Amino acid sequence: MKRIHLLAGFFTIQTLLVSAQTTQSLVENTVTYKGVQAKIEFFASDEMAGRDTPSDEQRIAAKYLATRMKEWGVSKAPGMEAYLQEVKFKNITPPEEGSLIAKDSSYILGQDILLLDGAASNLEAKVVFLDYGNEEDFEKANLKNKIVVVRLGAKGEPNVRKAFGVGREKRARAEEKGALALIELYSSTQISWKIIKRYLGxxxxxxxxxxxxxxxxxxxxxxxxxxxxxxxxxxxxxAKLSIDGATIDRFTAPNVIGFVEGENPELKDEIVIYSAHYDHIGIGKPDAKGDSIYNGTRDNCIGTITVLEAAHNIVNHPLDRSALFIFFTGEEKGLLGSKWYVDHPVMPLKDVVMCFNSDNAGYNDTTVTTIVGLNRTTASQAFITAGNTYGLETIPDQMPEQNLFDRSDQVSFAKKGIPGVMFTMGITAFDDEILKYYHQAGDSPESVDFDYLYRFTKTYVHACRLVGNMPETPFWTEGDKYYEVGEGLYKKSQ
Ligand SMILES: [Zn+2]
Incomplete structure (x- = not known):
């Protein structure tokens, strides 16, 4: 009996070793040093002009990602007619001219008054003051053809962020009652008028x-x-209000999406999203060398190429679970591509068991990889094992004060309940080595360490394979802030 036990143990260890070796050899089957280097040198080249949202060059970048996936046999997502998902954007430029004249005071647009919303107007009308403008205040007032003036936000609530939402409700009420304009008196001490002016101007x-x-x-x-x-x-x-309207540009820019079906009948209905944002910030102020192209090699060409390499690898060697590859646009404009995606998912969100996102600010330690959110999901061992395979230690986020988890696309999924982590290069502090390249023109392909990036890319692809094959479905660890919303998402489906 003892002997058999020993043997059984021996076989288990053997199997594990063999499977680790197999994963590594499958990874190295498609991920090559030259392949990683060439893709990065192309994707972050000056010709891509920093992949701004929107730009012709970003469209070329999207086309490149779609073309490579097509070439390798990665499918379009079920039900999609293309690899591209057009995301709708608008860019609002506030008007330049406007004023409010009341008795002998005049308030100038851009200085004393700011337009949050609304069309051009030129009117003279009676003024009604409605205190905070709560529901009751509005109910009894006659507002037909009047200018409504209220205090900012809600009584006893100093939070300016909340005042935006409350203000929109007031505006809807005012409009419903036939008012011509809504003016809120900004007296917050939380955020100064000077800062608000810059933000809304x-x-x-x-x-x-x-x-x-x-x-x-x-x-x-x-x-x-x-x-x-x-x-x-x-x-x-x-009072007399005359104001030009805001200028609104509407446009689209694409998320790029590919799909590889899982092979295990028990697990293929579960989907893992492997994602990265492929946009950057385009062309900007020239640096000391006169370079004005913000190549975004670290942020986030490298993340993009790790996901592209994962797509190449997984289509050649499919996993137990299904794999959805998403390259997001508009991340630099406020995570807009991923926000759009979770409201327009191409496959049901409740079938997605994890978002394994790859994004970078930069690196200052080439002996490690960082996983932002490492201990927040039950998949942490997969990341640690993958790193070990290529001699990289896996560390959790070292800078909680930077709120990195909330600053990239995985948070759009987390808010819906889907476990998410951010795979990122070795970063131990937001120090000079990081700031030298972070959102700088010098973040070019010549400035990176390809030996490290090769190992880093293999680590990502290896971890993708382990997550896609892990027997247990990954989930938030208990007590995480998204644990309950996660339970809600997946329970609904049962
Ligand atoms: Zn960035």
């Missing part, structure tokens, strides 16, 4: 969700940091 890009309200009544914030606004507007009879 420039153009901003967002998803075009079809909830366009640029054509509605103007919604303005008025600088009341000196106080006294409420008293003034309470006693005011009339």
């Amino acid at each position: 420039g153009s901003s890009m967002s998803l075009d969700t079809g909830e366009g309200d640029e054509s509605g009544i103007p919604h303005l914030w008025l600088d009341d940091s000196g106080g006294g606004g409420a008293e003034f507007f309470k006693s005011l009879k009339k």
